[in-house]
Amino acid sequence: MVASITAINLLFAVSLVTALPSSCPRGWIHRGTSCYLFVNDAVDREDWMVAMSYCNSLHAKLVEIETVTEDEFLRLYLLDHKMTGNYWIGMSDIQAEGVWVWTSSQNTPTYSNWNPGQPDNSGKEDCGSLPSWCGFHWNDYPCNMINNFICEKEVMSQEEIVG
Template sequence: MKVDQNILVLGICIAMQTQIIQGCRNGWLQFENSCYLLSKDAATWAEASMICIDLESRLAAVETADESNFLKAEAHRLNAKSFWLDGTDLEVENVWRWTVNGNKLVYLDWGGHEPNQGTSANCLTMWQEFGYRWADEPCRNVYHFVCEKRTPVGDNEIIG
């Protein structure tokens, strides 16, 4: 019986450890089922995308008003001019898609008169002058960025 209790305790400890590991890493912020990193560094849209991939994440795809409000609040706190998001209309002008999944943007949070720069601006930002609502900007510009990593839900693995 003592051995069975030890195995049960070990199993519970491993499950609890797995739960901790699945949370956001240091410096990232949790909202719903994702972890976010609002960068302190700046990069072009393509560079930002690669940095996020190197961090095992992607540029953020904002799909709900709640998610947008969370990111706006964090952006206000950091007070940076602009943050790159995952959206682009590089393939077809004025057809905005998330590169992470190819889906058209359904939830929209454009600032006044945006998108407004046509073929010269094909990448999506949260723009400070619009209260961090969205704007289209030239992809070569250098801004801060938001990385997003989805967190596993209920996939605790028992090891051993």
Template sequence: FHELNSKTQSFFYVHKRHISLKYCSQICLNLCLPEKWVQDKGRFYVFSNDTKDWNSSRQCCQDLGGDLVIINSSEEQEFLAQQIVTFNALVLHWIGLTDRQTEGVWLWVDNTPLNNNVSWHKLSKDHCAVISGYLKGEKWGDISCLKMQRSICEVPCS
């Protein structure tokens, strides 16, 4: 069920075995509304069901009070990959990593550089990164930012 409280702008969402609470300063009431919320270590991860290009996906994440996910550790990467397998293993998801400013210089959406060793799957030589749950070892790939993909948003718990 969804319940909106105008005074606190609380957003309650219940999905199967996950019950999550998120206080939003803005609530996106159109197709940005996600299907799957998962909480882990003080963060909400939002897995979209709809497909959008990278820019539109990022805007939806921002409308929810977050941004496309920034993956800070191999543990976080494995957690997200497992969630993708649980939800739908054969679908790529946008993450908040791009080299659109300078070819080969990968920056997260908060402008921090990619500083860990990532095993990339050679999908193409494009500018926006995706994560997959089904690629063995190589969890990330880069594809055209204009492709229509699902996304993972990261929203801080408030």
């Protein structure tokens, strides 16, 4: 009898843990299955490679915008919060000029939202960005420029947070 009560209590505890909502780390924004960190502090702004390394150090990646819904969320978040400047995204054509790929997977984007006339590779522009001057539509930009950036990681379950 005691063993069966213990088993029932254990089963109940496990179901509570798996039923807890998913979460993002403090300071990150939850949307869909992702968490986003908008890095726009003047001290933390970086060139594209350092921004990518920064995100990787957080077990994240530079944001990879895969759908119109994700793109609209990011654009509206940046506009609603009156953010300005350029924001790095995780796309480049560093490997082959004109062949844009997401850096974490090396896959060609199936969705894009380039600003009209972009990408234009004006002055060795090999990294993707979201600049405020064009309403945060995509633009190519020189990778060595210092910019804001957005990190993205998968939503964590409470089990991952707790232990």
